Amino acid sequence: MAAHSDPAGTVVLGGGFAGAYVARMLGRRGATIVSPENFMLFTPMLPEAASGTLEPRHTVVPLRMMCPHAKLLLGRVVGLDAERQRVRVETEEELVTLSYAQLVVALGAISRALPIPGLAEHALPFKSLADAIHLRNHVLRRLEAAAGATSEGHRRRELTFVFVGAGYAGVEALAELADLVRDALRFYPSLRHEPQHWVLVDAAPKILPEVPTRLGEYAARQLARRGVDIRVSTTLNAAEPHAVTLSDGSRILTSTLVWTAGVQANPLLAQLGLPLDERGRVRVDATLRIEGVQNAWSLGDCARVPNEATPGRFDPPTSQHALRQARRLAKNLRGDARPYRYRTLGEVATLGRHRGIANVFGLPIRGFLGWWITRTYHLYQLPLLSRKLRVVADWTTSLFFRRDIAELSMLGHPQRLIDTVTESDGDSPS
Ligand SMILES: Cc1cc2nc3c(=O)[nH]c(=O)nc-3n(C[C@H](O)[C@H](O)[C@H](O)COP(=O)(O)OP(=O)(O)OC[C@H]3O[C@@H](n4cnc5c(N)ncnc54)[C@H](O)[C@@H]3O)c2cc1C
Structure with a gap:
C-alpha cells in the first residue's frame, strides 16, 4: 500500500459541485481532491446533454482547469481512520493512504431506488x-x-x-x-x-x-x-x-x-463510520463541522446542513445550496469559522421548446422569459469562460441547424484488435 503524506493539507473527498467548489475557493492554499472522475459534472445542464442541444462534453468541467492549485488523486475513497486522520483510496493501480490536517467529505448522493419489482x-x-x-x-x-x-x-x-x-x-x-x-x-x-x-x-x-x-x-x-x-x-x-x-x-x-x-445520500458514508441522521446524511453543526469528528467537515447532498437563515430546516439537495455551502466552508477552513447562512435566490427550470419557469426572489416568471432566465442563470453558474463559450456556441448552432440524431451507443464499446483480426482472417484469400 502506497502512502502519500501531506499532514498539513486539506483532503477533499468527492469532485462534484460541493467538493470542486471548496477546492476552487481554497485557491493557492491548495487541497487534494479524491475523485473517480477528473471532471465536475454541471448537472443543471444534464437534460440538454441528453437531448443533444448541448454536446455532453461541454456540460463537464475538468477539475485540473477549475482548481489549478489543487492536486487530483483519481480514485475512490474506501476507508477512513478518523483518529489518525487518514483516508484509504483505491486507485486504478493500488491502495493509497492519505494523511490530512483537514478533511472535507463531499461524496454526494446516488439515485434513490425503492424495492419495486423489476x-x-x-x-x-x-x-x-x-x-x-x-x-x-x-x-x-x-x-x-x-x-x-x-x-x-x-x-x-x-x-x-x-x-x-x-x-x-x-x-x-x-x-x-x-x-x-x-x-x-x-x-x-x-x-x-x-x-x-x-x-x-x-x-x-x-x-x-x-x-x-x-x-x-x-x-x-x-x-x-x-x-x-x-x-x-x-x-x-x-x-x-x-x-x-x-x-x-x-x-x-x-x-x-x-x-x-429522488436521491439518497451516498451509502459509503455509513462504511466510513461518520455520524449520520435517519436519512443517511452526515450530521454537521452550523459551521459545517462533522459532529464529534476532529478536523472533519461535510457539505452538499451527502450532508444534513443546518442553515441560519432558515431555522429548523435543513438545506435541500441542490447545486445552488452546495455552492453557497462551499463558499462558507472554504472561509471556515481558512480559520474564519462562522455559521453557514444562505437565503435562496429562487428556483428555475426549463420545460423545453423555449418555455420555462423561474421564481426569482419570490417573483414568479414563466414562458419565454422564464426559459431565458433559467438558461442565463445556468450559464452564469457554469465555471470557466471557455466552458461558457462552448455552451453558447452549442445553443447558437442549435438555433440554425437540426439536432444530430446519430445513435452512438457503440462509443463505449470499441472493437478489440483481436476481433478485427479474427474477422478479417475469415475474409482473406489464402
Ligand atoms: C439530473 C439532475 C439535474 C439537476 N439539476 C439541478 C438544477 O437545475 N439546479 C440545482 O440547484 N441542482 C440540480 N441538481 C442537484 C445538484 O446536482 C446537486 O445538488 C449537486 O450536484 C450536489 O453536489 P455534491 O457535490 O454534494 O454532489 P455531486 O455533485 O453528486 O458530487 C459527488 C461526487 O462524489 C464523487 N464520489 C462518489 N463516490 C466517491 C468515492 N467513493 N470516492 C471519491 N469520490 C466519490 C462522485 O463521483 C461525485 O463527483 C440536479 C441533479 C440531477 C441529478
Whole structure:
C-alpha cells in the first residue's frame, strides 16, 4: 500500500459541485481532491446533454482547469481512520493512504431506488453523464425500432416513454427528450404521423413540488398541452422488460422507463463510520463541522446542513445550496469559522421548446422569459469562460441547424484488435 503524506493539507473527498467548489475557493492554499472522475459534472445542464442541444462534453468541467492549485488523486475513497486522520483510496493501480490536517467529505448522493419489482433491472437512472448519453442513445434506438416494427402494438410500445419522478430532473429530462423525438421524427417518414405517448408519474399530488403552486400548475398545463399524460398521486408498482404497472391499476406497454424519483445520500458514508441522521446524511453543526469528528467537515447532498437563515430546516439537495455551502466552508477552513447562512435566490427550470419557469426572489416568471432566465442563470453558474463559450456556441448552432440524431451507443464499446483480426482472417484469400 502506497502512502502519500501531506499532514498539513486539506483532503477533499468527492469532485462534484460541493467538493470542486471548496477546492476552487481554497485557491493557492491548495487541497487534494479524491475523485473517480477528473471532471465536475454541471448537472443543471444534464437534460440538454441528453437531448443533444448541448454536446455532453461541454456540460463537464475538468477539475485540473477549475482548481489549478489543487492536486487530483483519481480514485475512490474506501476507508477512513478518523483518529489518525487518514483516508484509504483505491486507485486504478493500488491502495493509497492519505494523511490530512483537514478533511472535507463531499461524496454526494446516488439515485434513490425503492424495492419495486423489476425496477433495478428495467429502469434507466438519470444522474450521471453516462446516464444522459445512454438515455439519448436509448431513445434514438426506440425510434429505429419503431420504424422497423411490423405491428401497430410494437410501434406504439416503442413510442411510449414513462418517467417516474416529477421533480426538476424528471420534468426537465422529459421535456427535453420530447423535443428531441419531435425533431428527430422529421427524418422518419413512416413515423411522422404516429402518436407518441409520454407519461409522467409521481407519488405527490402535484408536479414540481419545490416551486410555488402557480408555477407548478403552469408547468403542468404546458406539458399537458404538448400531450404529456401526467399521473400524480400515483406510484410505480412493477416494471417488466416491456411494460410498467402503476398504482392506478393501469399497465402501460413501453420499452422506456426512466427513474428520477429522488436521491439518497451516498451509502459509503455509513462504511466510513461518520455520524449520520435517519436519512443517511452526515450530521454537521452550523459551521459545517462533522459532529464529534476532529478536523472533519461535510457539505452538499451527502450532508444534513443546518442553515441560519432558515431555522429548523435543513438545506435541500441542490447545486445552488452546495455552492453557497462551499463558499462558507472554504472561509471556515481558512480559520474564519462562522455559521453557514444562505437565503435562496429562487428556483428555475426549463420545460423545453423555449418555455420555462423561474421564481426569482419570490417573483414568479414563466414562458419565454422564464426559459431565458433559467438558461442565463445556468450559464452564469457554469465555471470557466471557455466552458461558457462552448455552451453558447452549442445553443447558437442549435438555433440554425437540426439536432444530430446519430445513435452512438457503440462509443463505449470499441472493437478489440483481436476481433478485427479474427474477422478479417475469415475474409482473406489464402
Ligand atoms: C439530473 C439532475 C439535474 C439537476 N439539476 C439541478 C438544477 O437545475 N439546479 C440545482 O440547484 N441542482 C440540480 N441538481 C442537484 C445538484 O446536482 C446537486 O445538488 C449537486 O450536484 C450536489 O453536489 P455534491 O457535490 O454534494 O454532489 P455531486 O455533485 O453528486 O458530487 C459527488 C461526487 O462524489 C464523487 N464520489 C462518489 N463516490 C466517491 C468515492 N467513493 N470516492 C471519491 N469520490 C466519490 C462522485 O463521483 C461525485 O463527483 C440536479 C441533479 C440531477 C441529478
